[in-house]
Amino acid sequence: MKLSLIFYLFVLSQAFPLAQEDTISLYNNDLRIIKTSPNEFKIVSEDEKLKLKQEGVNFIDVTNYYPIDAVVGQEVLASPRTRLKNLKDWFKRPKQVDDEPEAPIYNYPIKANYEKEVHFLFEGINKTRIEEKLTKFSSFWTRYYKSKSGFDSSNWLYKQLISISIHSDLIQIEKFHHKEWDQFSIIARFKGEIDDIVVVGAHQDSINLKDPLHGRSPGADDDGSGSMTILEAFQLLAEDKDFKPYNTLEFQWYSAEEVGLLGSQDIFNTYKSKDKKVVAMLQQDMTGYTKDTIEAGIEVHIALIQDFVSQPLNSFLKMLFDTYSDIPYHLMSCGYACSDHASARRNGYPSSFMMEAVPNSNAKADWGHSENDVIDQLDFNHMKDHAKLTIAYAYELSLARDLY
Numbered sequence: 001m002k003l004s005l006i007f008y009l010f011v012l013s014q015a016f017p018l019a020q021e022d023t024i025s026l027y028n029n030d031l032r033i034i035k036t037s038p039n040e041f042k043i044v045s046e047d048e049k050l051k052l053k054q055e056g057v058n059f060i061d062v063t064n065y066y067p068i069d070a071v072v073g074q075e076v077l078a079s080p081r082t083r084l085k086n087l088k089d090w091f092k093r094p095k096q097v098d099d100e101p102e103a104p105i106y107n108y109p110i111k112a113n114y115e116k117e118v119h120f121l122f123e124g125i126n127k128t129r130i131e132e133k134l135t136k137f138s139s140f141w142t143r144y145y146k147s148k149s150g151f152d153s154s155n156w157l158y159k160q161l162i163s164i165s166i167h168s169d170l171i172q173i174e175k176f177h178h179k180e181w182d183q184f185s186i187i188a189r190f191k192g193e194i195d196d197i198v199v200v201g202a203h204q205d206s207i208n209l210k211d212p213l214h215g216r217s218p219g220a221d222d223d224g225s226g227s228m229t230i231l232e233a234f235q236l237l238a239e240d241k242d243f244k245p246y247n248t249l250e251f252q253w254y255s256a257e258e259v260g261l262l263g264s265q266d267i268f269n270t271y272k273s274k275d276k277k278v279v280a281m282l283q284q285d286m287t288g289y290t291k292d293t294i295e296a297g298i299e300v301h302i303a304l305i306q307d308f309v310s311q312p313l314n315s316f317l318k319m320l321f322d323t324y325s326d327i328p329y330h331l332m333s334c335g336y337a338c339s340d341h342a343s344a345r346r347n348g349y350p351s352s353f354m355m356e357a358v359p360n361s362n363a364k365a366d367w368g369h370s371e372n373d374v375i376d377q378l379d380f381n382h383m384k385d386h387a388k389l390t391i392a393y394a395y396e397l398s399l400a401r402d403l404y
């Protein structure tokens with residue numbers, strides 16, 4: 001008999017109510033449940049989680065969405081060591097878990113309908129403004145999700161959004177708070193005629209993997225670049241008095257991407273539980289680094305990720321490249337859960353991911369997740385290319401009717 005994992009856990013939670021004492025010792029041991037592929041779960045400590053990240057393993061930390069307490073039944077012995085072992089054994093049992101529903105297929109536009117308006121907005125893209133804002137954003141000591149400066153950086157970003165949208169009655173700026181840490185995610189929402197949502201995403205946090213809490217982590221490229229790219233697109237749309245979307249359009253800046261997509265999961269899991277309909281989500285994580293590609297003699301391009309993404313949405317994006325982009329896309333793979341689009345996907349929402357030019361799918365920057373991810377090595381023309389596609393995506397899709 002095939003049971004979904006969630007249902008299985010639910011049944012267990014009813015069968016084996018957990019004693020208060022067990023909960024406390026589990027949390028004291030800092031155990032986390034992570035997914036490293038659509039049907040592979042692991043139980044790890046916080047330290048082991050960090051180590052996996054250092055080894056370049058991507059994962060989703062789903063601890064908050066599986067009742068870990070519930071699987072510790074009365075048959076589990078008292079010592080934490082035994083408990084950990086049993087939990088690991090338990091998670092080996094459901095070989096075929098099915099907790100990632102297929103996204104519905106939407107009828108995205110097959111041609112551009114707003115070329116004149118979108119090209120007009122391109123005129124306003126201001127590279128100096130992007131650079132000034134990124135200079136500030138990467139000057140916070142770290143934007144690590146549990147740090148004080150990471151909280152300050154989200155406040156700075158929030159104030160930017162408030163001041164851009166202060167005269168608009170179409171736009172709402174929302175702090176999306178998370179239970180376990182202070183850095184909040186931010187949602188800037190253009191209220192549409194209907195409630196269906198088109199999402200533009202980037203992550204605001206950064207990490208120094210050698211010393212997450214105290215190490216310097218400018219995160220200029222990862223993902224300061226994506227965050228400021230979508231901020232520029234947001235500003236141009238917010239200042240366009242003629243822009244009134246049909247679908248609701250949301251720009252989202254996620255907290256805690258670097259520790260297993262925690263912030264974006266909170267948002268998309270909440271949306272799912274409230275039956276919100278997200279018709280498309282486009283993540284941009286790193287939009288400013290072109291040096292390795294140029295040195296390898298490869299044309300500057302945008303990497304359009306082709307694995308674990310929505311193919312219909314990718315077809316729409318390819319049409320946008322043909323219509324609006326000065327540079328081409330190259331198809332690349334990045335594996336399971338390589339950025340926040342995976343949180344949308346896990347909830348059955350179609351999502352895609354595009355990022356800066358990379359020489360090949362296996363390329364790994366030695367400056368990533370360290371004090372060396374600095375603004376000096378970034379290419380603001382490239383961010384402009386990303387901003388163009390962001391505007392085109394947001395404009396064309398938020399005005400698209402008859403998506404289903």
Ligand SMILES: [Zn+2]
Binds near residue numbers: 222223257286339
């Ligand atoms: Zn990133």
